[in-house]
Amino acid sequence: MKNQALILLDTVERLGNLLRVGLRQAGVAQGLQPIHLQALLYLNEANRYSNTPQALAEYLGLTKGTVSQSLLLLARRRLIARHADDKDGRVVRLTLTDKGKEVLKELGLTNAWRDALQSASPARLSSATKVLKEALATLQARNGYRSFGVCVTCRHNLHIGPRSYVCGLTKEKLSSREVSKICREHSPVEENAA
Amino acid sequence: MKNQALILLDTVERLGNLLRVGLRQAGVAQGLQPIHLQALLYLNEANRYSNTPQALAEYLGLTKGTVSQSLLLLARRRLIARHADDKDGRVVRLTLTDKGKEVLKELGLTNAWRDALQSASPARLSSATKVLKEALATLQARNGYRSFGVCVTCRHNLHIGPRSYVCGLTKEKLSSREVSKICREHSPVEENAA
DNA sequence: GAATAAAGTTTCGACACGATACGTTTCGTG
DNA sequence: CACGAAACGTATCGTGTCGAAACTTTATTC
Numbered sequence: 029m030k031n032q033a034l035i036l037l038d039t040v041e042r043l044g045n046l047l048r049v050g051l052r053q054a055g056v057a058q059g060l061q062p063i064h065l066q067a068l069l070y071l072n073e074a075n076r077y078s079n080t081p082q083a084l085a086e087y088l089g090l091t092k093g094t095v096s097q098s099l100l101l102l103a104r105r106r107l108i109a110r111h112a113d114d115k116d117g118r119v120v121r122l123t124l125t126d127k128g129k130e131v132l133k134e135l136g137l138t139n140a141w142r143d144a145l146q147s148a149s150p151a152r153l154s155s156a157t158k159v160l161k162e163a164l165a166t167l168q169a170r171n172g173y174r175s176f177g178v179c180v181t182c183r184h185n186l187h188i189g190p191r192s193y194v195c196g197l198t199k200e201k202l203s204s205r206e207v208s209k210i211c212r213e214h215s216p217v218e219e220n221a222a
Numbered sequence: 223m224k225n226q227a228l229i230l231l232d233t234v235e236r237l238g239n240l241l242r243v244g245l246r247q248a249g250v251a252q253g254l255q256p257i258h259l260q261a262l263l264y265l266n267e268a269n270r271y272s273n274t275p276q277a278l279a280e281y282l283g284l285t286k287g288t289v290s291q292s293l294l295l296l297a298r299r300r301l302i303a304r305h306a307d308d309k310d311g312r313v314v315r316l317t318l319t320d321k322g323k324e325v326l327k328e329l330g331l332t333n334a335w336r337d338a339l340q341s342a343s344p345a346r347l348s349s350a351t352k353v354l355k356e357a358l359a360t361l362q363a364r365n366g367y368r369s370f371g372v373c374v375t376c377r378h379n380l381h382i383g384p385r386s387y388v389c390g391l392t393k394e395k396l397s398s399r400e401v402s403k404i405c406r407e408h409s410p411v412e413e414n415a416a
Numbered sequence: 417g418a419a420t421a422a423a424g425t426t427t428c429g430a431c432a433c434g435a436t437a438c439g440t441t442t443c444g445t446g
Numbered sequence: 447c448a449c450g451a452a453a454c455g456t457a458t459c460g461t462g463t464c465g466a467a468a469c470t471t472t473a474t475t476c
Contacts, residue, residue, distance in 0.1 A: 032348055033347060034335075046283070052283075096426080118423040145230065147356070160230070160237060162339075164240065166337070171244075253430095285434055291431080295431080
């Protein structure tokens with residue numbers, strides 16, 4: 029009999045594969061590869077500290093050279109725009125163009141998934157999520173990967189008033205909209221200190 | 223606030239990515255791509271109805287032409303062997319060579335995962351597994367994909383005696399070892415008929 | 417100001433991937 | 447049996463991923 033953890037691994041791997049195949053199929057119409065859609069999805073959620081080629085490379089687990097190629101293609105298709113940073117001349121800011129946002133909207137990537145889970149109770153969903161998030165955090169920590177969570181769950185985030193936030197790392201004010209975006213510097217609050 | 227199902231989707235996607243990056247990294251030493259390792263893993267678990275290029279292509283969600291290329295590389299490296307089928311001259315049987323099995327063993331792909339889940343209780347694990355398996359089955363059914371489960375969970379499998387099984391589809395006897403392998407013709411038993 | 421580091425780009429070679437065309441074998445129907 | 451359709455597999459081509467390494471530009475550090 030197989031270990032319970034390994035069965036879960038099998039299932040997650042199989043689901044990951046399926047989602048990837050779905051991404052590939054979804055991108056066919058636009059002539060986009062899975063990695064392109066992942067990049068667009070990331071940039072759509074990345075906050076102002078995290079919308080750079082380097083951050084994207086870390087998020088995807090690829091080298092910056094590889095990512096640079098994919099970004100070239102996305103820029104050629106006018107799905108993203110590149111701007112030089114005001115302060116630091118080395119960094120490039122990446123933003124979705126209207127066309128890029130449009131593409132994401134039209135894909136409707138989450139519909140099938142939502143349907144597939146509609147019969148599961150919220151309690152079971154959140155329980156499953158908790159297990160997987162723990163696994164994810166552990167794997168990321170072990171490999172020295174960043175967690176790329178949203179500011180709301182970050183220990184640097186300070187809630188200084190109603191709808192008023194400050195990032196303890198950069199000392200900058202963040203809007204309530206911004207704190208629900210993905211950050212490269214995210215560090216999860218430790219719920220249960222080991 | 224985000225839908226609970228979408229949070230789970232995010233987590234699964236992120237985990238899938240991480241596992242894929244892990245596969246890539248694991249294969250570097252052998253000069254193998256993620257898809258190569260996935261192929262080896264599949265062939266290591268495939269039963270005698272399912273060890274063909276076509277079945278592998280369906281499993282991976284790729285075209286047969288693409289898979290043919292990857293198999294060419296694996297055969298060149300002596301990780302798999304190809305044999306013509308006795309009965310049907312069109313089909314090719316794929317088996318791992320000793321070297322191929324060796325490679326899989328040395329990789330130790332599951333260790334990190336096992337560690338990452340060691341703190342989770344078996345009950346939580348099996349609950350999470352159940353949710354994800356349902357989602358997986360739904361997504362596969364909706365897209366017309368095969369489930370690629372093991373015979374034990376297949377409605378064609380008949381338990382005719384102690385350690386004695388017959389596949390209702392092929393009418394062939396299956397060993398107790400074989401019924402825990404992956405089958406292309408797998409069709410899950412319907413626990414809750416809709 | 418020189419050394420060093422960091423962000424990005426470019427180039428190269430190997431390979432994935434789909435599409436298409438092709439060859440072989442099997443099956444079905446008259 | 448002959449013929450065509452279908453299934454399995456291979457080969458080829460074009461586009462693009464991917465890592466490695468060299469390189470440019472801008473910041474930082476001493």
